[in-house]
Amino acid sequence: MPIISTFFGIVVRMYFADHGPAHVHVAYQGHEALVAIETGEVIEGSLPRRAAALVRQWCLDHQPELAQNWANAQALLPLNRVPGADND
16 A cells, blocks of 8 residues: 655555545554545544644645545556655
């Protein structure tokens, strides 16, 4: 599963041909969650409150890039790196 972004110790991945709704897989200090691209909300799993807030805002700030990556992943096309919240 390709890593599309990392910031503040948070690792964001996206599977190819994954199930809907459009989401990213987030890992942080032993926590794992699926986060909706459209809203930035945790839809499965859990993250510490501060990490969840960072990921939520990051998703909202990068919705177009994430939506394009989701479309690419569904079509089995390469994914693009998305800048992290720390501007990596």
